[in-house]
Amino acid sequence: MADMSVVGEQRVLIKGGRGGRGNQHFATATRQSPRYSEKGAIGKDYDIILELKLIADVGLIGFPNVGKSTILSMVTNANPKIANYHFTTLSPNLGVVRNKFEQDFVLADIPGLVEGASEGIGLGHNFLRHIERTKVLIHVVDAAAVEGDDPLENIEKINNELKAYNEKLMDRPQVIAANKMDIPGSDENYKKIVSYYEPKGVRVFPISAAANQGLNELIDYVGTLLADYPKDIVFEEDYEEYIEPDAEHHPFTITKYDDNYYVVEGVGVEKMIGYTNIDTEKGFAFFQKYLREKGIIDELEKKGIQDGQTVKIYNLEFDYYK
Numbered sequence: 001m002a003d004m005s006v007v008g009e010q011r012v013l014i015k016g017g018r019g020g021r022g023n024q025h026f027a028t029a030t031r032q033s034p035r036y037s038e039k040g041a042i043g044k045d046y047d048i049i050l051e052l053k054l055i056a057d058v059g060l061i062g063f064p065n066v067g068k069s070t071i072l073s074m075v076t077n078a079n080p081k082i083a084n085y086h087f088t089t090l091s092p093n094l095g096v097v098r099n100k101f102e103q104d105f106v107l108a109d110i111p112g113l114v115e116g117a118s119e120g121i122g123l124g125h126n127f128l129r130h131i132e133r134t135k136v137l138i139h140v141v142d143a144a145a146v147e148g149d150d151p152l153e154n155i156e157k158i159n160n161e162l163k164a165y166n167e168k169l170m171d172r173p174q175v176i177a178a179n180k181m182d183i184p185g186s187d188e189n190y191k192k193i194v195s196y197y198e199p200k201g202v203r204v205f206p207i208s209a210a211a212n213q214g215l216n217e218l219i220d221y222v223g224t225l226l227a228d229y230p231k232d233i234v235f236e237e238d239y240e241e242y243i244e245p246d247a248e249h250h251p252f253t254i255t256k257y258d259d260n261y262y263v264v265e266g267v268g269v270e271k272m273i274g275y276t277n278i279d280t281e282k283g284f285a286f287f288q289k290y291l292r293e294k295g296i297i298d299e300l301e302k303k304g305i306q307d308g309q310t311v312k313i314y315n316l317e318f319d320y321y322k
Contacts, residue, residue: 056094056108058222059134061162063154064111066142067179069093070209072109075219099223100216108134128165135233136225137174138218143190143206144183151178151189152196171233173225175203177218182208254299260309262320264296273314 060068076095093109110130139158141151155176162169176197178190194204203221207214252266272290277283291297307321
């Protein structure tokens with residue numbers, strides 16, 4: 001078996017040719033019509049989860065109904081839906097900002113987060129995953145406390161959700177936009193936010209998105225952060241690359257049983273058996289060629305196989321003859 005020749009090419013005797021009568025030589029001719037087909041390999045099933053993450057330079061974050069969509073509509077040509085109720089925005093909106101330095105960057109309006117978003121509350125994971133690809137975060141807060149809550153506490157709650165979801169998000173440069181400063185009573189809250197955050201190196205900008213006040217200063221400062229972005233902050237999440245193993249190069253094992261029975265196993269061998277039709281002459285020749293080239297015949301002989309002994313390769317059994 002180890003010395004059988006491969007079928008698939010034939011030597012043709014060609015008479016005559018250059019030099020006159022009596023000259024002859026052999027040439028190799030390949031069959032022009034197909035006489036052999038493979039059975040095909042067994043298909044594979046994969047479970048794949050595809051997760052969409054928007055790519056934006058800057059993300060607007062904050063509780064629902066604090067004015068994020070209004071800011072986006074004022075500084076870009078985007079037209080997000082704006083209404084005075086929670087979760088008006090159900091998917092992130094993107095817009096392109098151009099500041100006074102002729103610098104363009106993409107701004108994303110991330111739908112309103114709520115406490116417990118890191119645990120999936122309020123579609124939290126659906127919203128939080130988009131923040132992972134933003135370089136700078138603009139934290140929008142309702143400085144007027146229209147709904148009666150504490151703006152300072154709200155900022156801390158959102159930051160806690162970011163930290164619980166991905167601690168690396170806390171390394172991103174963050175700017176606070178104290179919105180609704182045109183409403184009476186916002187001044188006091190604004191001063192509290194400034195006194196708490198600016199000593200920590202976080203700039204706070206008083207704005208009114210609805211009245212288009214203070215937005216230019218905010219956008220210009222964000223542009224400087226992007227221009228001088230810290231090199232040690234990696235804003236692009238790593239991904240796992242899966243490479244299908246090359247079965248042809250996988251090792252094989254040979255196990256000897258009862259002194260005259262040998263079992264050959266291995267991913268490459270199994271694959272070869274799966275797609276090779278050994279009932280045909282060419283298929284059987286390919287099968288023998290594979291065993292020789294992959295060293296399986298040599299390894300069987302090293303283990304002492306003798307003529308007439310049985311070799312099993314998965315569901316195929318045959319007797320060995322040298």
